[in-house]
Amino acid sequence: MMPIWTKSGEKHAVTLLKVQDCHVLRYVSKEESGGKTAKLLVGGKNVSPFSKPESAHEIFKEAGVPRKQKVTTFNVTDDAIIKPGTPLYAAHFRPGQFVDVTAKTIGKGFQGVMKRWGFQGQPASHGQTKTHRRPGAISTNKAAKVYRGKKMPGKMGNIYRTSFGLKVWRINTKHDIIYVNGSVPGHTNCLVKVRDSKLPTYKDCNKNPPFPTFFADGDEELPEDLFDEEIFQFTDPSIKFA
Amino acid sequence: AYRVSNDGKPTKFQPPPKPVIIDRKTQKEESRFLSPEFIPPRGRTDPLKYYIERKDMIQRRKVFNIPEFYVGHVLAVTTADPCASDKSKRFVGICIQRGGKGLGATFVLRNVIEDQGVEICYELYSPRIQAIEVLKLEKRLDENLMYLRDALPEYSTFDVNMRPVPRMAHEEIPVNKLQVRMKPKPWSKRWERPKYNIKGIKFELPEHKMKAAQKWSQPWLEFDMLREYDTSKIEEKIRKELSEELEK
Numbered sequence: 001m002m003p004i005w006t007k008s009g010e011k012h013a014v015t016l017l018k019v020q021d022c023h024v025l026r027y028v029s030k031e032e033s034g035g036k037t038a039k040l041l042v043g044g045k046n047v048s049p050f051s052k053p054e055s056a057h058e059i060f061k062e063a064g065v066p067r068k069q070k071v072t073t074f075n076v077t078d079d080a081i082i083k084p085g086t087p088l089y090a091a092h093f094r095p096g097q098f099v100d101v102t103a104k105t106i107g108k109g110f111q112g113v114m115k116r117w118g119f120q121g122q123p124a125s126h127g128q129t130k131t132h133r134r135p136g137a138i139s140t141n142k143a144a145k146v147y148r149g150k151k152m153p154g155k156m157g158n159i160y161r162t163s164f165g166l167k168v169w170r171i172n173t174k175h176d177i178i179y180v181n182g183s184v185p186g187h188t189n190c191l192v193k194v195r196d197s198k199l200p201t202y203k204d205c206n207k208n209p210p211f212p213t214f215f216a217d218g219d220e221e222l223p224e225d226l227f228d229e230e231i232f233q234f235t236d237p238s239i240k241f242a
Numbered sequence: 243a244y245r246v247s248n249d250g251k252p253t254k255f256q257p258p259p260k261p262v263i264i265d266r267k268t269q270k271e272e273s274r275f276l277s278p279e280f281i282p283p284r285g286r287t288d289p290l291k292y293y294i295e296r297k298d299m300i301q302r303r304k305v306f307n308i309p310e311f312y313v314g315h316v317l318a319v320t321t322a323d324p325c326a327s328d329k330s331k332r333f334v335g336i337c338i339q340r341g342g343k344g345l346g347a348t349f350v351l352r353n354v355i356e357d358q359g360v361e362i363c364y365e366l367y368s369p370r371i372q373a374i375e376v377l378k379l380e381k382r383l384d385e386n387l388m389y390l391r392d393a394l395p396e397y398s399t400f401d402v403n404m405r406p407v408p409r410m411a412h413e414e415i416p417v418n419k420l421q422v423r424m425k426p427k428p429w430s431k432r433w434e435r436p437k438y439n440i441k442g443i444k445f446e447l448p449e450h451k452m453k454a455a456q457k458w459s460q461p462w463l464e465f466d467m468l469r470e471y472d473t474s475k476i477e478e479k480i481r482k483e484l485s486e487e488l489e490k
Contacts, residue, residue, distance in 0.1 A: 002295060003346045009322065009370045016291055175290065188287050232369045234301040239369045241324040 004169055004179065005232040009239050014169055015184045017101070017192055019176040021046045022088040023065045027081055028073075037075045040082060043068030044191055070191045080212040090176040091214035093194070095228035097168045098202035099178075102193040103186035107158030117151040161185045165199045171226040275310045278340060279347030279366065280480050284471050295344040296480070300487045302367050309374060313337050314382035314418065316400050317351060319364055320373040330372060333362055334402050338387040352390060354399040359391065377406045380418045383442040392429040393422045393443075436460070 004014045021044070028039040041059070049057060049067040060067050063084045093099065113119045113135040121133045135153075139146045163184055170179040178194065186192060196206065214220075227233055280299070282292040302308075311317060318334045335351030338361070342348045347366045352359065364371060377400075390398045397420075421444035424433075433440050434447060436459040445452060463469070 002291075002344065003365070003367075005369050009324075009368075011365075011368070016294070018288070018290070172294065175294065177294065188285075234298055234305065234367075234369075236305070236369075238306055238372045239322050240372070241322050241329045 001183065002179075006230045007232050007239065008230075009232075009241075012169070012181060013183070014179045014181060017178045017180055017184070017194060019088065019090040019092075019178065020044065021066075021068070023063060023068070024082045024084050024086050024088065025059050025063045025065065025068070025071060026084050035075065038078060038081060039073045040076050041071055041073055042088065043071045045069040072193050074195065082212050086213070086215070089173070089214050089216060090171050090178050091173050091216075091222055091226075092210060093168050093171060093178055094206075094209055095168050095170055095226050095231075096205070096207070097209065098197040098199070098205050099166050099168055099180060100162050100164050100195045100197050100199075101166055101180060101184045102160055102162040102195070103184060103190055105157045105159060105161050105185045106187050108156040110154065111156040112153045113151065116153060116156045119151075165197050165202060167228075169228050169231055172224065173222045173226065174224045274481060276477055276481055276484070277308070277310070277347075279343050280484070281343070281473050281476060283343050292344065296483070297487075298345060299367060300484065304488065306371075307374075308366060309376050311337060311349075311374075311376050311379075312381050312415065313340060313385050313387055314380055315376055316378035316404065317349075318373075318375045318377055318404075319351065319362075319371060321364070321368075322370045322372055332402075333360075334377065334400055334404060335360075335362070336387070336390070336398065336400060338390060339385075352387075352398050353402075354395045355402070357395070359395065359398060361391075375406060377404050379407070379409055379415050381415050382418055382420070384440050386438075387442070388431070389424070389429075389433045389438075389440060389443055390422070392431075392433065393424050397422050 002014050002016060004012050006012070023043055024040055025043045026041040028041065030036070030038050033039050043060070043065065045068060046066045047069040049060075052067065057067060059071070065085060108115070112133050114121050114133050119135060122128050122131050122136070124132060135151075138150055138152070163182065166184070167181040168178060169181060171177070172179075180194075184192060232239065280296060282289070314337065316334065316336050318332060320330050320332045322329060323331045333351060333353070335353035338350045338352050340347070340349045342365075345367045348363050349366065350361055350363045352361045354360070420442065422442055423444050423446070427447075431438065432455070433443055434445055434452060434455040436456060
């Protein structure tokens with residue numbers, strides 16, 4: 001995470017996400033998947049092929065791509081279908097866009113009710129016998145049972161969570177890095193899924209993005225760094241308020 | 243026996259001149275200064291992240307001059323402020339601590355203005371800072387002068403309109419071995435404890451209290467191998483990178 005300053009002098013914290021060897025693996029049509037839209041299977045980060053059996057390598061062999069650590073699905077409209085085997089770059093996103101980021105949260109192991117659900121617990125003194133971090137009552141008398149989904153101690157973390165509506169501030173095309181506003185679930189160097197935001201406020205925010213994706217053919221030559229309009233770039237002199 | 247010279251007269255034995263070792267290596271190391279925020283902390287982050295952060299820091303340093311300074315220097319910082327008339331603010335103070343790594347590096351300046359102690363934490367790479375001037379160059383015995391909060395206010399007062407003290411020669415920043423006198427206890431932190439390792443305070447506490455404070459000493463810490471972080475090679479690489487980039 002890094003600080004970033006706007007032209008009005010405000011500071012924002014930014015997370016860096018690297019797009020490492022992403023390829024489209026397979027196209028699944030609407031009828032095949034049984035959903036509302038067609039799907040594209042995308043794989044991230046290259047990994048050694050020797051730790052899995054040959055049967056697991058079929059998808060990757062069809063696409064002509066080394067084995068990937070993570071395979072995710074993206075729901076895609078029919079005009080945005082991409083041929084399996086095309087690499088995906090960070091330039092697929094543009095600064096000023098809004099993005100949802102999904103990842104597995106940091107695993108905390110078996111945790112008590114105070115840490116996991118934020119219960120208040122009991123006082124430290126004034127006669128409490130062996131009861132300081134316990135849940136207390138778990139149901140009422142009339143119910144005569146414990147409801148399903150009652151908040152109790154258990155394994156915390158290591159589940160998929162999404163942060164919605166994160167602004168993309170900057171894109172580094174040379175190293176394929178996306179600068180995303182705020183924090184993102186997961187530990188450092190964990191695998192993360194980045195999607196266009198589904199929030200209704202940001203529906204019309206994508207002004208001419210590269211559609212269906214950014215193809216590094218050599219036709220479009222992008223500068224090494226793409227900045228949002230409001231970012232203070234370090235090539236400019238210090239800010240002066242008029 | 244005396245040696246006989248060419249003249250025939252006996253001369254006293256002249257011992258050969260002692261070899262003078264000129265330590266060129268140590269001289270070179272002292273003159274090269276690397277700002278502490280460039281050294282990456284120990285961790286499992288990808289070095290690519292530090293490389294990219296350093297590129298941004300170097301870019302900022304090309305446009306705006308950040309002078310070499312240590313804890314104990316007296317600095318004057320002018321920042322842009324939309325609320326002030328003239329749209330800029332100037333603050334003079336002694337640097338008590340330098341923290342943070344990378345672009346978020348900060349330094350805290352302390353001064354006493356009209357009997358009120360004021361500390362301001364500035365970010366080195368913030369675009370709001372318009373100028374940093376070093377008014378007085380002097381290092382202190384410690385790297386963290388937070389104890390000035392509990393010292394008598396005369397040690398933290400610096401004239402706001404102070405003129406910059408000219409630096410004599412381009413070598414050796416002088417170390418001020420000042421022992422600061424403190425206000426009566428209670429202090430914000432127990433500075434007499436060995437964990438802070440402060441050498442710049444004149445402790446006027448009774449001997450039994452100083453001895454009792456040594457109970458919290460951890461003499462095994464300096465031998466702990468897992469805490470060792472040798473930064474010499476990393477520093478060399480970063481210095482090379484810096485000098486190459488700044489020359490461009």
